[in-house]
Amino acid sequence: MTTRTVQPGDGVGEASTGGPLRIGLVSGPMVAIPPPAYAGTERIVAVLVDELARRGHHVTLIGPADSKVDCELVPTIDQALWSSGISGDATPYIEVTIERAWSVANRFDVIHSHLDTLSFSFARHSPVPVLHTLHGRLDMPGVPELLDEFRDIPLVAISESQRRWWPKNNWVAMVHHGLPLENAPFSEHAGKYLAFVGRITAEKGVQAAIELARSVKLPLHMAAKVHEEDEKRLFAEVVAPAIAKGIVVFEGELATPERDKLLAGALATVLLGAWPEPFGLVAIESMATGTPVIARRAGALPEIVDHGLTGFLVDDLHEARFAVRGIATLDRAAVRRTVLERFSVARMVDEYEAVYRRMAASTATLRR
């Protein structure tokens, strides 16, 4: 992406000169902002809304009407799907969201979409620049063809791992997530159990976590929702027997404060899934409480976990056992300090702000 330097007073407005920007953030129909229960993407949107508004930008959220934000809200649907209990294909609701964004596009200097691939056409044809942060894995059916078709539109990856398949696309930045982690509780003492927070799916490494807990003779405290059919099946097959044997303490789906308490009280949080996790918020949430992470070297985790400092990266169960053995030697205050620096809201929003300014400036220049 080439940008031209814009001189003060050349009539292109504040966007390119460091003043407030008019920013439209587009969020999907699934979850309101901020999310009432555990969510990934929507928490990042909530943080962006808050911090960009705090910095004096004119922020508009284009999202579910039951969102509660301190900025202008352009409602897309009356109630977010997770809370209204609607399941099945969300595509029509996303199309509604995109149309709503399109209808107000001209009011912004830059639009930032979190709808993943469905709004790629919008990005190409919108009158104002549209940035996409991609939140998912990029090798699923059809996504490769889409990324090939849309090599021009500006994209942000959330990890190097996520974008490594797509060197020819227009990645304007890689921005690791940031969260207000300084609010997390901190425990300076290593606990006596392993923690698992996530979904009860094979890809999240449920079985490996249980197997590890069994072999190191530590209880595994699990916080997870069990809603979908495949979650229920894996729960019955793998988790329930481990509860019966006293290996797993199952705490269900926890609200954020209880979940943070679970993380803070653990010896280590385990992320042993063999899948390309695009980021891994649980990892940074755990480390913020002082609890280091034992993670498989997959997805973004090698970028997030500093081996020997904030946790250990492992390749198999044997290494995971070995990691458990050494994990209490890590300095929990250093774990927290490191992650608060690396994954702060300030750092993330700085990086997005820089992208917004470049995009707004380049359009302003073109519009002259």
Add this chain to the structure above:
Amino acid sequence: MTTRTVQPGDGVGEASTGGPLRIGLVSGPMVAIPPPAYAGTERIVAVLVDELARRGHHVTLIGPADSKVDCELVPTIDQALWSSGISGDATPYIEVTIERAWSVANRFDVIHSHLDTLSFSFARHSPVPVLHTLHGRLDMPGVPELLDEFRDIPLVAISESQRRWWPKNNWVAMVHHGLPLENAPFSEHAGKYLAFVGRITAEKGVQAAIELARSVKLPLHMAAKVHEEDEKRLFAEVVAPAIAKGIVVFEGELATPERDKLLAGALATVLLGAWPEPFGLVAIESMATGTPVIARRAGALPEIVDHGLTGFLVDDLHEARFAVRGIATLDRAAVRRTVLERFSVARMVDEYEAVYRRMAASTATLRR
């Protein structure tokens, strides 16, 4: 490790001034040098013997008497164990090897042991400096205690992955392996099958390789020995049914030329084992023939495979399928060129030579 500059003519001999060194290479009892069939460690020893002698050093191999080398040989046992068919615990033979090395130690400027941990005591108490290259994984029972005890002795790791658990040991270098890869056959055309070369063990990803081949509808050509009980069991359970279904073409244990031909003719070589492979010679051997590698992000493979250039790094079966889809777009000449540069004998021996000189010089200085 601190070394002092030694002035010419100060009486410490050639060791510290760039002249030939007297080097003792210690190799285990399992395999003769050079190895008659597939081997890992012993091939590296063979390369070191040849290239160090070619560079004018006074090289002595301390190893099995049936070795055939162009240098002095101090025989340890009459016949290497693999060819004499002796199985079971090799420890007594390794102890004999160490004693033989000790008995001639004074003849060398530096001794380089490939016996892994059993010769650590030798390194500490020997009258001349002893370097260890560690070839295995370092988290097995007892190894941690040993490494803690022997923090002083100079070690070389064969990958960053291998040494990442042991930041406090005396790593004088990390030296990736090098092989005479320029002799490998080259095929500029992508083949129509996947290749697997290795052991028939779960950790090498046998099942994942077969599952991948099945799902992308490509035959999997496998070259592997099936000697041990666990190899036979996995073969019967997993490989034999896949042969019956026409997924696997099993070629048995191949000599190097046939194995190279197998690699050269493939679309890709797959290394999907979820274990901390300390290096992964098969990866560089495949790439030398122009055939890129599809490897799980485990062990040293992320250091060896340049994602998008010499192969693809994957986290799960879905990504592996995706990698198969794109692998034919890689430039096979570039694959070969890259690996010949990065994993050359010259580069490896340069790095070891530098370590030898530092060690010899520091001792020579101490002896004054």
